[in-house]
Amino acid sequence: MAQKIDQVYEAAVDSGLLPGICVMAGNTRGGVVYCKSLGKASLKEGRDRPFTRGTVCAIASMTKLMTSVAVLQCVEQGKLDLDQDVRPMFPAMGKYGIITAFDDEQGSATFAPDSTPITLRMLLSHTSGHEYDWLNPLLGKWRASRGEIPWSGPTVEDKSALPLVFAPGTGFAYGAGHDWAGKAVEIATGMSLEEFMRKHIWAPLRLDDDISFYPKSKITMKNRMADMSTLNEKGEPPAVDAADFDMLFGGTDCLGGAGVFASTEAYYAFMASVFRRDSRLLSAESYTELFRPQLDEAAEQAFNDYLARSPVHTQFLALGIPHTVRKTWSFAGMVCLDGQEGRFKKGTTFWAGVPCVEWFMDHEAGICGLALCQILPPMHPAVIALHEEFQRRVFETYGGNSQEDSRELSSG
Known part of the structure; x- marks a missing residue:
């Protein structure tokens, strides 16, 4: 079954749609049930590093989950x-x-x-x-x-x-x-957000060598950073190096909405800890607050209208989920109040970020997943469609609350 998941991204890398990617999935018992890395971390001339689970990426708006945890702490x-x-x-x-x-x-x-x-x-x-x-x-x-x-x-x-x-x-x-x-x-x-997260989130999970707002200042991270790539003006492959793109647009502050860089392995470890409500990060009451829908009836309707307001809103925010699936917002991210056949159950939480990165937490099915790549244009529909197919195959394979032992089924 893992081979079916592998196939989701192999053709995309072969075609040049994705220079490289790493995806991971796991369950509420803490086990990694699937991991796969493909392609290269850079398209710069003279750089030929593979994209691995240790490759450091800009996670953009997936930083928001981390900041929500810090606020609740x-x-x-x-x-x-x-x-x-x-x-x-x-x-x-x-x-x-x-x-x-x-x-x-x-x-x-x-x-x-x-x-x-x-x-x-x-x-x-x-x-x-x-x-x-x-x-x-x-x-x-x-x-x-x-x-x-x-x-x-x-x-x-x-x-x-x-x-x-x-x-x-x-x-x-x-x-x-x-x-x-x-x-x-x-x-x-009285601490920078970097210092606070290191002390209260990254260090307890032993991740502080793999996550930072300032990866270029850390010897352990600088040489593992992926470079951004882009498709052509029509959004077509093959991708080329995007040498001039600055993910932070000149930012030097710790940007709690979009500024963290992390490896797939490290961000997955954080996300999975939150998914299984790890007491090292938050109390049970705080996890309830993190995941519960926060919008009243009027704001919820405004959110659903907002997603459908324009093709730009739909592309950036809806993650390929039909407008017929009612959505709301939690401190963790977008919550789907309905399920989608073959993809996720009701109550699933999602979020994503500009370089086509995305995570999901299906609380009822007991599975979560993460996809990290570094490709523009932002939230490209063809790449988001790949992440949807990844989720569907993880759901099909591992989404039945299976009692089989957790084990890593694929790697790269």
């Missing part, structure tokens, strides 16, 4: 409160008010003042009114009118001190809430 420690207004921590947050229109002739935006409290719960649930500027046409025009590039600059404030797009708590928009939440961790603890 601070809540457990009494240093943060999920429902306290965090605006006093961040004078720049929401300082422009709510953007309501943009006059193309005048090159200027219209704003409505707003002082609604913004809480960590809102930031982690994407209900705070923040939206990524590259997803919102009004914010894109506002940035351009100021001579700025979307999501650019060294700090969280440079990237994310944007006009809000709705009054906090009244809608859903995918944005940099986790970047602000990561800064709240830093203020509350």
Whole structure:
């Protein structure tokens, strides 16, 4: 059966759609039931390293799960409160008010003042009114009118001190809430997010040589980093080296929404620990909070409408899951309230990131999986379709809550 899973990605690597990839799957008992690595870690001339489970990748928005865990750890420690207004921590947050229109002739935006409290719960649930500027046409025009590039600059404030797009708590928009939440961790603890995660997440799991916001500064990681590759303008193979692409767009802060780099083996170990509710990270009560849907009825409808708003929203956020499958949001990621035949059961949690990376946790079936590659354009449908097929074959093979002993069935 493992051979059927192998076949999902072999043709993609052979065709040049994917330079390299590593995928892992496991179960709630902590066992790795499947692992496979294929292809190369770089298409740069003169570099011929294989893509392995130890290859270090930008995980982009999959950082958000890690930041949610860090915030809940601070809540457990009494240093943060999920429902306290965090605006006093961040004078720049929401300082422009709510953007309501943009006059193309005048090159200027219209704003409505707003002082609604913004809480960590809102930031982690994407209900705070923040939206990524590259997803919102009004914010894109506002940035351009100021001579700025979307999501650019060294700090969280440079990237994310944007006009809000709705009054906090009244809608859903995918944005940099986790970047602000990561800064709240830093203020509350007096530690950088790197230091906090190393102490409270990576070290307890013995992963601190394989995960970092600053991999190029770590001897143990620098020489194992994968290089980004890209398909052509039509999204067609073969991929080529994307030498000029900066995943962080000039960022130097610890970006809690998108800044971590990790190997497949290390991120899988973290994800699997969260999946099986490892007490080294959080209490049982905090895991319940992490995974439970956070959206009220209106915000849930706003989220489902948001996914269908445009092809861009669907490509970046829906992960190939039909609009007929009702979805909501948890601190961990997107939650499917319905199952999809042959792929996952209801309550499955997902999230992903720009270089076509993705994870899933099927709580009812007792299986989880991770796919790491480094390919552009972001969330390319052809690559996301491969991840769907990977999930389907893992579900078919291991999703029956099988009692067979956990063992690694494939490697590379």
